[in-house]
Amino acid sequence: MKVGVxxxxxxCPGLNAAIRAIxxxxxxxxxxxxxxxxxxxxxxxxxxxxxxxRDAVGGLLIRGGTILGSTLSDRFRGDVExxxxxxxxxxLGLDALIIVGGNTTMSVAAKMAKSGLNIIGIPKTIDNDxxxxxxxxxxxxxxxxxxxxxxxxxxxxxxxxxxxxxxxMGRNAGWIATLSxxxxxxxxxxxxxxxxxxxxxxxIIRKRHIIRNFTIIVVAEGAHEKxxxxxxNCDELDAFGYNTIGGVGxxxxxxxxxxxxxxxxxxxLGHTQRGGTxxxxxxxxxxxxxxxxxxxxxxxxxxxxxxxxxxxxxxxPINSVKERKVDAYWxxxxxxFFG
Amino acid sequence: MKIGIxxxxxxCPGLNAAIRAVxxxxxxxxxxxxxxxxxxxxxxxxxDGFPIGADDVSGLLVKGGTILGSSRTNPLxxxxxxxxxxxxxxxLGLDALIAIGGDDxxSVAAGMSREGLKVIGIPKTIDNDxxxxxxxxxxxxxxxxxxxxxxxxxxxxxxxxxxxxxxxMGRHAGWIATLSxxxxxxxxxxxxxKPFDLDEICRIIxxxxxxKRFTIVVVAEGAVPKxxxxxxxxxxxxxFGHVALGGxxxxxxxxxxxxxxxxxxxxxLGHIQRGGTxxxxxxxxxxxxxxxxxxxASMNTFGVxxxxxxxxxxxxxxxxxxxxxxxDEEWYSLAETFFG
Numbered sequence: 001m002k003v004g005v006x007x008x009x010x011x012c013p014g015l016n017a018a019i020r021a022i023x024x025x026x027x028x029x030x031x032x033x034x035x036x037x038x039x040x041x042x043x044x045x046x047x048x049x050x051x052x053x054r055d056a057v058g059g060l061l062i063r064g065g066t067i068l069g070s071t072l073s074d075r076f077r078g079d080v081e082x083x084x085x086x087x088x089x090x091x092l093g094l095d096a097l098i099i100v101g102g103n104t105t106m107s108v109a110a111k112m113a114k115s116g117l118n119i120i121g122i123p124k125t126i127d128n129d130x131x132x133x134x135x136x137x138x139x140x141x142x143x144x145x146x147x148x149x150x151x152x153x154x155x156x157x158x159x160x161x162x163x164x165x166x167x168x169m170g171r172n173a174g175w176i177a178t179l180s181x182x183x184x185x186x187x188x189x190x191x192x193x194x195x196x197x198x199x200x201x202x203x204i205i206r207k208r209h210i211i212r213n214f215t216i217i218v219v220a221e222g223a224h225e226k227x228x229x230x231x232x233n234c235d236e237l238d239a240f241g242y243n244t245i246g247g248v249g250x251x252x253x254x255x256x257x258x259x260x261x262x263x264x265x266x267x268x269l270g271h272t273q274r275g276g277t278x279x280x281x282x283x284x285x286x287x288x289x290x291x292x293x294x295x296x297x298x299x300x301x302x303x304x305x306x307x308x309x310x311x312x313x314x315x316x317p318i319n320s321v322k323e324r325k326v327d328a329y330w331x332x333x334x335x336x337f338f339g
Numbered sequence: 340m341k342i343g344i345x346x347x348x349x350x351c352p353g354l355n356a357a358i359r360a361v362x363x364x365x366x367x368x369x370x371x372x373x374x375x376x377x378x379x380x381x382x383x384x385x386x387d388g389f390p391i392g393a394d395d396v397s398g399l400l401v402k403g404g405t406i407l408g409s410s411r412t413n414p415l416x417x418x419x420x421x422x423x424x425x426x427x428x429x430x431l432g433l434d435a436l437i438a439i440g441g442d443d444x445x446s447v448a449a450g451m452s453r454e455g456l457k458v459i460g461i462p463k464t465i466d467n468d469x470x471x472x473x474x475x476x477x478x479x480x481x482x483x484x485x486x487x488x489x490x491x492x493x494x495x496x497x498x499x500x501x502x503x504x505x506x507x508m509g510r511h512a513g514w515i516a517t518l519s520x521x522x523x524x525x526x527x528x529x530x531x532x533k534p535f536d537l538d539e540i541c542r543i544i545x546x547x548x549x550x551k552r553f554t555i556v557v558v559a560e561g562a563v564p565k566x567x568x569x570x571x572x573x574x575x576x577x578x579f580g581h582v583a584l585g586g587x588x589x590x591x592x593x594x595x596x597x598x599x600x601x602x603x604x605x606x607x608l609g610h611i612q613r614g615g616t617x618x619x620x621x622x623x624x625x626x627x628x629x630x631x632x633x634x635x636a637s638m639n640t641f642g643v644x645x646x647x648x649x650x651x652x653x654x655x656x657x658x659x660x661x662x663x664x665x666x667d668e669e670w671y672s673l674a675e676t677f678f679g
Binding site: 021024025028061062134140143144147151154179180182183184185279280281283284287288291309310311333336337 | 360363364367368400401473479482483486490518519521522523524618619620622623626627630648649650673676677
């Protein structure tokens with residue numbers, strides 16, 4: 001059995017751990033061969049591969065990023081490119097293909113599955129915004145980085161009587177902001193799911209500064225005012241047609257300073273959230289996902305994505321995967337500590 | 340409503356975060372008052388408490404340990420213990436008590452609840468071995484610490500061609516060993532639930548050293564050879580009847596070195612596993628547990644323990660909770676996938 005592995009979309013810590021788990025589980029089967037596809041979809045089309053044996057994955061558990069490389073590209077959304085993906089799969093003589101990716105990658109994977117290819121998905125995205133799984137690879141590490149940043153900002157905020165704004169990733173879903181806000185003890189958390197009112201935000205800060213002299217605000221890059229739009233850095237679109245958003249932290253900083261006169265600072269964590277060595281949670285999740293994906297391939301179960309529900313590894317139909325928003329329970333928990 | 344809070348048993352990161360969540364939500368949403376009980380059940384016996392306000396819990400989210408202090412005192416094993424706890428409860432003017440602890444502290448809570456005390460439990464133990472909850476406060480930080488240690492051992496093992504043995508906590512249950520073994524990439528994991536065969540271990544190490552020149556073994560302090568007994572430091576028992584365990588790593592080191600001829604070293608992590616600032620997971624869990632516990636108090640629901648089930652915060656009867664939870668087959672076989 002020849003099983004291909006491909007990583008798509010933005011990189012994140014834990015991709016290599018998943019690749020290692022796939023290979024280590026795979027080599028326990030006498031006639032299973034694992035082939036790495038280079039540079040995401042590009043490698044599939046161009047037949048660019050690398051052999052994955054035990055030595056190739058030595059030490060990968062703790063290494064961030066992906067040794068296979070990845071691509072962000074929109075050309076694979078159309079039917080024309082779908083054909084070349086199918087052709088690439090056939091040319092490589094694959095019996096199964098494990099695709100590690102987020103929302104966009106899974107939507108392409110679902111199309112390939114529909115065309116009759118043997119596809120298994122593994123969810124990764126630092127945003128944690130996929131249905132069918134409570135956690136995605138990369139989220140825990142991103143959360144860890146954000147909480148560490150909040151901790152550091154705390155000490156300087158206390159010392160300098162400041163309003164500190166930490167802008168974290170989260171285009172449409174505020175998972176990183178909400179959970180890092182709870183774990184970091186943020187005084188206000190702003191997320192895309194709950195459009196904010198700048199007057200209310202300033203009111204909370206004003207009241208808080210009667211008893212405290214600093215405020216920490218965690219804001220997701222996609223957060224916006226009620227009736228407002230997301231803050232866009234520039235008009236450029238990336239290959240998937242996404243705006244390059246961001247800058248809401250700086251906008252908030254100016255508004256808060258203007259309205260309250262408090263010294264305000266903003267930091268934008270940006271790509272540090274997807275770098276570094278994976279946390280233990282991500283290593284374990286990636287390992288469990290990788291092992292399960294191979295076991296599904298051995299069983300002949302395809303057209304699915306692995307996921308974690310109730311702390312158990314499950315599978316869901318790959319075409320059922322959608323975007324997942326922060327629910328009221330989580331945001332309400334953050335709100336208990338506002339102000 | 341006046342609520343007492345106590346922390347019992349070994350300390351761990353996240354206790355303070357739970358105290359903070361209880362007080363913040365209780366004051367803000369229910370206008371409650373809080374009394375901190377000093378040193379666990381001992382403070383209840385002696386009616387030793389102090390008022391806790393919003394200022395006292397500020398900054399607690401990130402601080403390890405417990406501002407309340409702790410002890411291993413067991414009032415159920417003392418003459419008039421139950422009576423004295425009830426007396427303490429009255430003297431302090433409490434309407435309810437929140438007890439944060441592991442199986443010992445919560446078994447007292449369960450016993451006192453049967454005697455009519457209004458008590459709610461919050462599960463903490465770095466061992467993660469309480470039935471009824473998927474996670475306990477302190478576990479995530481402990482196993483983060485262990486994985487960090489395994490990472491560090493890896494580099495020196497590679498450089499010196501050694502067998503490295505890391506002994507971690509886990510008296511009856513090997514949760515820390517199993518999960519840290521998976522996340523740290525251990526080549527062998529030995530836990531109390533699975534008595535090991537020394538010959539088998541040496542065979543795996545020898546075979547591994549045909550290709551690699553180092554091996555990392557993670558062993559829980561309560562791990563035993565087949566038909567053997569746990570290694571104890573001394574015969575002493577504490578108040579709850581526990582012996583002081585430890586030393587299995589040193590024993591393994593001698594045996595492995597003698598049988599394989601490979602240079603072998605052992606490290607024992609000990610109490611650093613329960614120290615330091617709580618990791619993000621523990622802060623979240625402690626905050627969620629604390630918020631739920633005080634909500635239950637406001638609803639007059641007592642005799643229960645808050646629990647993580649299906650990644651949601653629920654609650655179960657205290658009687659159900661105070662049982663050991665062992666590492667299940669699925670987790671251990673995942674660790675085994677990477678043995679050798």
